Amino acid sequence: xxxxxxxxxxxxxxxxxxxxxxxxxxxxxxxxxxxxxxxxxxxxxxxxxxxxxxxxxxxxxxxxxxxxxxxxxxxxxxxxxxxxxxxxxxxxxxxxxxxxxxxxxxxxxxxxxxxxxxxxxxxxxxxxxxxxxxxxxxxxxxxxxxxxxxxxxxxxxxxxxxxxxxxxxxxxxxxxxxxxxxxxxxxxxxxxxxxxxxxxxxxxxxxxxxxxxxxxxxxxxxxxxxxxxxxxxxxxxxxxxxxxxxxxxxxxxxxxxxxxxxxxxxxxxxxxxxxxxxxxxxxxxxxxxxxxxxxxxxxxxxxxxxxxxxxxxxxxxxxxxxxxxxxxxxxxxxxxxxxxxxxxxxxxxxxxxxxxxxxxxxxxxxxxxxxxxxxxxxxxxxxxxxxxxxxxxxxxxxxxxxxxxxxxxxxxxxxxxxxxxxxxxxxxxxxxxxxxxxxxxxxxxxxxxxxxxxxxxxxxxxxxxxxxxxxxxxxxxxxxxxxxxxxxxxxxxxxxxxxxxxxxxxxxxxxxxxxxxxxxxxxxxxxxxxxxxxxxxxxxxxxxxxxxxxxxxxxxxxxxxxxxxxxxxxxxxxxxxxxxxxxxxxxxxxxxxxxxxxxxxxxxxxxxxxxxxxxxxxxxxxxxxxxxxxxxxxxxxxxxxxxxxxxxxxxxxxxxxxxxxxxxxxxxxxxxxxxxxxxxxxxxxxxxxx
Amino acid sequence: xxxxxxxxxxxxxxxxxxxxxxxxxxxxxxxxxxxxxxxxxxxxxxxxxxxxxxxxxxxxxxxxxxxxxxxxxxxxxxxxxxxxxxxxxxxxxxxxxxxxxxxxxxxxxxxxxxxxxxxxxxxxxxxxxxxxxxxxxxxxxxxxxxxxxxxxxxxxxxxxxxxxxxxxxxxxxxxxxxxxxxxxxxxxxxxxxxxxxxxxxxxxxxxxxxxxxxxxxxxxxxxxxxxxxxxxxxxxxxxxxxxxxxxxxxxxxxxxxxxxxxxxxxxxxxxxxxx
Numbered sequence: 001x002x003x004x005x006x007x008x009x010x011x012x013x014x015x016x017x018x019x020x021x022x023x024x025x026x027x028x029x030x031x032x033x034x035x036x037x038x039x040x041x042x043x044x045x046x047x048x049x050x051x052x053x054x055x056x057x058x059x060x061x062x063x064x065x066x067x068x069x070x071x072x073x074x075x076x077x078x079x080x081x082x083x084x085x086x087x088x089x090x091x092x093x094x095x096x097x098x099x100x101x102x103x104x105x106x107x108x109x110x111x112x113x114x115x116x117x118x119x120x121x122x123x124x125x126x127x128x129x130x131x132x133x134x135x136x137x138x139x140x141x142x143x144x145x146x147x148x149x150x151x152x153x154x155x156x157x158x159x160x161x162x163x164x165x166x167x168x169x170x171x172x173x174x175x176x177x178x179x180x181x182x183x184x185x186x187x188x189x190x191x192x193x194x195x196x197x198x199x200x201x202x203x204x205x206x207x208x209x210x211x212x213x214x215x216x217x218x219x220x221x222x223x224x225x226x227x228x229x230x231x232x233x234x235x236x237x238x239x240x241x242x243x244x245x246x247x248x249x250x251x252x253x254x255x256x257x258x259x260x261x262x263x264x265x266x267x268x269x270x271x272x273x274x275x276x277x278x279x280x281x282x283x284x285x286x287x288x289x290x291x292x293x294x295x296x297x298x299x300x301x302x303x304x305x306x307x308x309x310x311x312x313x314x315x316x317x318x319x320x321x322x323x324x325x326x327x328x329x330x331x332x333x334x335x336x337x338x339x340x341x342x343x344x345x346x347x348x349x350x351x352x353x354x355x356x357x358x359x360x361x362x363x364x365x366x367x368x369x370x371x372x373x374x375x376x377x378x379x380x381x382x383x384x385x386x387x388x389x390x391x392x393x394x395x396x397x398x399x400x401x402x403x404x405x406x407x408x409x410x411x412x413x414x415x416x417x418x419x420x421x422x423x424x425x426x427x428x429x430x431x432x433x434x435x436x437x438x439x440x441x442x443x444x445x446x447x448x449x450x451x452x453x454x455x456x457x458x459x460x461x462x463x464x465x466x467x468x469x470x471x472x473x474x475x476x477x478x479x480x481x482x483x484x485x486x487x488x489x490x491x492x493x494x495x496x497x498x499x500x501x502x503x504x505x506x507x508x509x510x511x512x513x514x515x516x517x518x519x520x521x522x523x524x525x526x527x528x529x530x531x532x533x534x535x536x537x538x539x540x541x542x543x544x545x546x547x548x549x550x551x552x553x554x555x556x557x558x559x560x561x562x563x564x565x566x567x568x569x570x571x572x573x574x575x576x577x578x579x580x581x582x583x584x585x586x587x588x589x590x591x592x593x594x595x596x597x598x599x600x601x602x603x604x605x606x607x608x609x610x611x612x613x614x615x616x617x618x619x620x621x622x623x624x625x626x627x628x629x630x631x632x633x634x635x636x637x638x639x640x641x642x643x644x645x646x647x648x649x650x651x652x653x654x655x656x657x658x659x660x661x662x663x664x665x666x667x668x669x670x671x672x673x674x675x676x677x678x679x680x681x682x683x684x685x686x687x688x689x690x
Numbered sequence: 691x692x693x694x695x696x697x698x699x700x701x702x703x704x705x706x707x708x709x710x711x712x713x714x715x716x717x718x719x720x721x722x723x724x725x726x727x728x729x730x731x732x733x734x735x736x737x738x739x740x741x742x743x744x745x746x747x748x749x750x751x752x753x754x755x756x757x758x759x760x761x762x763x764x765x766x767x768x769x770x771x772x773x774x775x776x777x778x779x780x781x782x783x784x785x786x787x788x789x790x791x792x793x794x795x796x797x798x799x800x801x802x803x804x805x806x807x808x809x810x811x812x813x814x815x816x817x818x819x820x821x822x823x824x825x826x827x828x829x830x831x832x833x834x835x836x837x838x839x840x841x842x843x844x845x846x847x848x849x850x851x852x853x854x855x856x857x858x859x860x861x862x863x864x865x866x867x868x869x870x871x872x873x874x875x876x877x878x879x880x881x882x883x884x885x886x887x888x889x890x891x892x893x894x895x896x897x898x899x900x901x902x903x904x905x906x907x908x909x910x911x912x913x914x915x916x917x918x919x920x921x922x923x924x925x926x927x928x929x930x931x932x933x934x935x936x937x938x939x940x941x942x943x944x945x946x947x948x949x950x951x952x953x954x955x956x957x958x959x960x961x962x963x964x965x
Binding site for chain 1: 879915924
């Protein structure tokens with residue numbers, strides 16, 4: 001009883017803390033929680049952001065929700081979702097939010113994470129979309145962004161036209177990056193928007209870019225009918241099952257948060273980001289009857305590629321490489337643009353109930369020209385030709401406290417399979433585990449997939465991942481995972497079948513709401529080509545990378561947070577001397593409640609032996625700009641980010657950051673080379689929202 | 691093929707094999723938890739922690755069989771018996787490894803007792819024999835083992851054990867039997883779940899870290915999963931219990947050498963746990 005009272009006390013303090021926070025901070029915190037787990041320069045969490053933003057304004061009514069809606073928060077596990085829904089089935093509607101404590105698999109941590117985005121209301125909201133309401137209550141957001149590296153890169157050196165047009169060392173456009181995005185949303189039911197972007201070095205309203213921006217995207221999206229459940233026109237995303245067959249957009253992989261290793265598919269969503277390739281363009285619809293859904297989609301768009309021209313017609317005869325960078329700055333990049341048409345047609349039938357869902361997908365993908373990659377050994381099983389179909393089945397169900405999920409996919413051109421099977425279990429309110437087995441054959445291929453993997457594709461890999469998270473005491477928890485993987489065929493720069501493993505352990509100490517410290521050890525063992533090859537057959541060797549991290553975050557005052565991190569990395573391989581690297585970062589976040597601005601500062605020193613021993617770290621940036629750069633060589637990094645809110649509807653972000661390197665008189669190489677030892681970046685973004 | 695594999699084992703993977711020098715991890719439960727077994731207190735504790743057997747309250751026996759990497763030359767058989775006395779527990783065990791040309795046998799007796807409510811200690815003496823084929827003959831010598839198990843609280847236990855304290859040699863002029871020092875803990879947040887973690891060091895091999903989970907979703911069934919480094923292996927297994935009998939099935943997996951399935955059978959004479 002006393003324990004319960006304590007819980008309640010603790011819980012009410014959580015509530016007051018949570019509701020005292022500002023929305024941006026709440027959302028930022030959760031996105032960081034997700035982002036901190038991943039290591040990649042290119043990260044796009046726009047969708048997560050959008051979702052959380054929306055649910056902050058329109059909390060999910062637990063008494064009137066479905067598994068999909070709860071999944072889209074990205075903060076709950078399957079078992080927890082089922083737990084809540086079964087609670088309603090068994091005991092009727094939630095009467096108060098405090099009832100969540102009685103759920104077996106919802107610990108206080110989970111509750112405090114999702115609390116801002118859920119509510120309990122016994123009035124069911126009947127959705128009537130009227131034109132009047134849509135005009136009145138719709139939300140309009142408009143973003144414009146400018147980014148630039150002020151130092152001149154070699155590619156921007158003014159040269160005569162004859163050199164510019166005959167070399168690939170110079171960029172046609174200026175060094176600015178422009179971006180604008182407009183979006184109208186009405187609840188989660190209607191979304192209309194367009195996005196435009198020009199990358200640095202691309203031309204703008206001249207030369208190769210007569211239409212202005214290099215990249216345009218439009219979408220119209222409707223969701224919410226009884227039978228016509230969703231319709232998308234323009235650019236959209238498809239996510240099916242566990243991503244073996246079709247998954248456009250971003251997905252998490254291995255991370256200290258073991259639950260993110262299972263993918264939560266968002267079947268059909270409007271596309272609002274700027275990756276110039278990983279989306280579909282055309283139309284899609286979900287038709288449903290009771291618990292059955294049929295998704296059908298058609299996409300046809302141009303992609304970049306280069307190849308061999310037909311000597312007579314000057315058209316591409318076949319394509320040797322596909323370029324997914326989305327950059328069109330030099331002659332060769334411009335020449336690749338839109339050289340190839342890609343068409344994807346798919347159907348997906350699924351059955352969904354509270355505890356069980358399953359589906360079958362057939363997705364046909366083709367190019368208008370045959371693809372013929374270089375005949376090097378590691379490409380032996382690469383996709384060749386024009387056309388392939390991926391046929392897959394996926395399942396996901398919950399048995400008591402265990403969630404089983406998986407997918408099997410078959411690719412017709414190579415007659416090969418990819419499969420993934422996994423489970424997540426909450427063994428005890430304080431112990432959760434996850435196990436994922438995957439086996440992707442070396443010939444398996446589909447255009448857009450994103451299965452759980454160590455490598456970059458859902459291909460040529462088998463492995464077993466197992467993770468555990470234990471809450472030892474209210475303040476102490478430990479996460480750990482180990483992942484074994486094998487690559488049955490060669491890979492780029494690995495001239496033999498190879499194997500490896502990755503191990504992580506992370507104890508976290510969080511005695512109260514304001515202080516958290518965690519330590520992390522991660523060991524990755526992978527095999528790569530030896531560096532002292534005699535030019536005949538290159539043997540492979542183990543490359544052992546260890547990362548040691550200590551991270552602290554301390555909320556000194558309601559408006560003032562300090563974050564520190566020290567990370568050390570070592571790399572050992574037979575063919576070259578041992579390397580190591582250090583980074584030390586200090587962040588100051590100042591977010592006064594009473595003033596219309598907030599300020600984020602970072603100062604960091606780094607010292608690594610080479611690019612190999614680089615260390616990735618998350619950086620704050622303007623809303624929707626995600627950066628997880630790697631720090632390497634020796635030097636310092638600093639940035640300041642200011643956000644002003646004014647005129648009730650406007651927010652302005654200004655960020656200036658700079659790297660100062662030691663012992664360097666040139667940074668980078670080729671067209672990207674900067675003379676000197678300084679490299680900076682500027683970001684300015686304006687948001688207007690109604 | 692078998693020969694090639696053996697050659698491979700004896701050369702590049704000798705470390706996998708080093709516990710062939712006088713001591714093998716045996717017992718299906720222990721092996722299915724990737725040898726994270728220094729805190730286990732069933733009859734098989736005889737082979738892992740001589741001090742842990744002191745918790746046994748009924749006569750128990752167990753038999754075990756494993757073929758490492760599915761190779762018939764690398765079979766292991768083992769036995770364990772525990773007999774509670776008025777004070778302390780008497781235990782006996784044996785393990786047999788190898789084939790005609792190389793056979794290692796170890797058998798002995800142990801005694802353990804509860805020192806206080808939370809501290810158990812035990813000692814063991816084992817006779818080690820090593821027989822090589824052809825004209826090489828065989829050797830015989832004895833080793834001494836000891837261990838402690840401390841139950842710190844309802845949820846936490848800590849165990850430490852040493853095999854071959856005296857660093858006995860295989861014969862007067864030659865290599866020594868492996869000396870193994872292990873320390874680890876068991877965390878039991880509820881009746882259904884146990885989490886184990888452990889460190890093991892042998893004199894001439896790399897330090898090994900291990901972790902495992904045992905889960906009992908329903909009364910008669912146990913599910914186990916574990917992983918260890920040096921050698922990097924993972925393990926899984928199940929146990930099914932019917933009255934006094936329990937049947938174990940499990941396997942370890944090594945990335946290069948593959949599966950090592952094992953099987954175990956145990957019997958406990960009288961249920962001592964109050965249901």
